[in-house]
Amino acid sequence: MATSDDFHAAVSIAELENEGRKLVTVDGTPIAVFAHEGDVRAVNNRCPHMGFPLVEGTVDDGILTCHWHHARFELSCGDTFDPWADDVATYPVEVRDGTVYVDPNPPREASPEEYWADRLETGLEENLRLVIAKSTIGLLDAGVDYREPVATTLAFGTRYRESGWGSGLTILGCLANVFDSLESEDRKRALYTGVRHVAADVAGEPPNFDQQSFSTDEVAFDRLKTWFRDCVEVRDADGAQRCLRTAVATGRSRSELAELVFAAATDHPYLSTGHVLDFANKAFETLEHAKSESETRAHTGTALASLIEPLVTADRSDERSSWRQPVDLVALLEDAYGGDVTETSGLEALAAGGTDELWTPPAGLQETLLGDDPEELVDALAEAVDAGAPTGALADEVVHAAATRVAQFGTANEFGDWNTVHHTFTYANAVREATRRTDAVELYRGVFDAALNVYLDRFLNTPPAPIPEPGEHDGGDTEAILADLLETFDVKGAVNEAGRLVSAYFDGGGDPAALKRTLGRGLLREDAGFHTVQNLEAAFRQFDRLEERRRALEERANESAVEDELDLERRRRVPLIATARYMAAHFPTRREADQTFTIAARLNRGEAIHEE
Structure with missing residues (x-):
């Protein structure tokens, strides 16, 4: 029975002292009540780690120990000795007339938002996967905007990893980019996945010690840019960081910061198999997602400074034999650039006439990009720059060719x-x-580098896997196709079937948003690695860009749009066919991470994990 206050009768003191412990349910809450060292203590019966009944634990010397994983709790306050376990909730007790009374709903010092934010910090610091899962789920369930934990994780990952931006932070940025394309529950999986990868990357790493900006605001931007590139060129990390931090501290625009970083990231072709430029782009993208403290100049400086180490330690493709033999690709670039690969005078001369926003690719450009003549390829790109092709529009052509290489990858090749x-x-x-962040001429070099790498990859499309033409399939039940696609990921190596199903889904008039949700579900239930996450995010980005173009075409009511519309219909399928094939090649996995997520979700909902 309930008293007139917040306390409820739970158990007689005689019975409790006789048995030492008692499990009671008070106002729907399972509570373990203990008589220990002359005091009465009450805690939630569910171990916060994995839900084992604490009434079955051991109490000794003021410590309650759970028998399942040996988590230990200070009995009077519930605080854990073991950060991986979480603190257990305690309840006020009173003894009145031989009866123990318990208050099952005491006021808590921290709100759910504050509690889970604190636990997220612990999970990051200790690299605790289950704690990370529970805290990310708890934060989103409490209505916290995902940008808040992204900001926390970005700050942690850039400050405490001496080796700088890596795969973990890139995964975080990729999944933040696709967050809105996912189902509600998969958004929680995405946040958990990004955070746990950052925690794993940082674990065991020495922290980063910042260099300070110069004590002046009188250095012109062009000079600062030159200094920065020169420092990166000679692999001087400290000097490069001081230049970059000065650019941030003196209020340079986001566009200018991007120009600074991307110029250095393209001074040599295809640094570290493309990762350096991709890391740089993800740093800017993640800063756009991470609101709160990451909006400050200091945090922007720390995030961008984390790119220095990858920049100065990068492998340079112009020093690799594949770029020198049997065709000297670097020499082709030098002819286009008007000097060595760090120069841009030739590109500046070509682009001197300005850009034409109505530029359209010439007939046959895709065939040239996918062909086997690198000199013709470089000439075609140079002619496009001379004709006013904006960096973004020209990059669209190259990224489509690169996606085609994935979509047509021959499975007879090595895995x-x-x-x-x-x-x-x-x-x-x-x-x-x-190119969305800066129109700096140096990004043309990135376009050239990507195109030459498309050329180098040509043998991996020999023979090319066929990409089904629009209308090649009868379509059918689109929901059944999505179910079949997920089942395909359960079968090792069902690469071509995955591509066929995506094409059939388009032929059936399926909603692309539902297809993206399904692909996201397929990714996030697996122990997907860095590259698979990257691949899906890039595919979604490029598909969305092509969708924007398709909608624009639909607004044009003239016959000349018909052929463009058919070509666009072919193109818009390619990124999602490509990523479905890539995913199918790498799935299924053991799905250990998703098992942890499922346990965390059940614990947060109060479900039983331990069965008697």
Whole structure:
């Protein structure tokens, strides 16, 4: 029975002292009540770690120990000795007339938002996957905007990893980019996946120690840019960081910061198989997602400074034999650039006439990009720049060719070669996205580099896997097709079937948003690695861009649009066919991470994990 206050009768003190412990349910809450060392203590019966009944634990010397994973709790306050376990909730007790009374709903010091934000910090610091899962789910369930934990994770990952921006932060940025394309529950999976990868990347790493900006605001931007590139060129990380931090501290625009970084990232072709430029692009994109503290200049400086180490330690493709033999691709670039690969005078001369926003690619450009003549390819790109092709529009053509390489990847090749075409695709995607931030002439170099890598990948399309033409399939039940696609990911190596199903879905008039949700579901239930996450995000980005073009075409009511519409229909399928094939090649996995997520979700809902 309930008293007139907030306390409820729970158990007689005689019975409790006789048995030492008692499980009671008070106002719907399972509570373990203990008599220990002359005191009465009450805690939630569910171990916060994995839900084991704490009434079955051991109490000794003021410590309650759970028997399942040996999590230990200070009995009077519920605080854990073990950060991976979480604190257990405690309840006020009173003894009145031989009866123990418990208040099952005491006021809590922290709101759910504050509690889970604190636990997220612990999960990051200790690299605790289950804690990360529970905290990310808890934050989103509490109505916290996903940008808040993204900001927290970005700050942690850039400050405490001496080796700088890596795969974990890139995964975080990729999944933030596709967040709105996912089902509600998969949004929680996406946040959990991004955070846990950052925590794993940082674990065991020494922290980053910042260099300060110069004590002046009188350095012109062009000079600062030259200094920065020169420092990167000679692999001087400290000098480069001071230049970059000065650019941030003196209020340079986001466009100018992008020009600074992307100029250095393209001074040599295809740095570290494309990862350096992709990392740089993801840093800017993640800053756009991460609101709160990441909007400050100091945080922007730390995030961008994390790119220095990858820049100065990068492998340079102009030093690789594949770019020198049997065809000297670097020499072709030098002819186009008007000097060595760090120069841009030739590109500046070509672009001197300005850009034409109505520029359209000449007939046969895709065939040239996918052909086997690198000199013709470089000439075609140079002619496009001379004709006024904007960096973004020209990058669109190259990223489509790169996506085609993935979509037509021949499965007779070695498995590791999937990543060869993948790297080109994600690099080309990064170049395209970078053009949204700056119109710096240096990004033309990124377009050239991506195109030459498309050329180098040509043998991996020998013979090319066919991409079904629009209308080649009868379509059918689109919901059944999506179910079949998920089942395809349960079968190792069902690569061509995955591509066929995506094409059939389009032929059946299926909603692309539902297809993207399904692909996202397929990705996030797996122990997907860095490259698979990258691949899906790049595919979604490029598909969305093509969707924008398709909608624009629909507004044009003239006959000349008919052929363009058919070509666009072919194109818009390619990124999603490509990523479905790539995913199918890498799935299924053990799905360990999703098992942890499922356990965390059940614990947060109060469901039983331990069965008697």
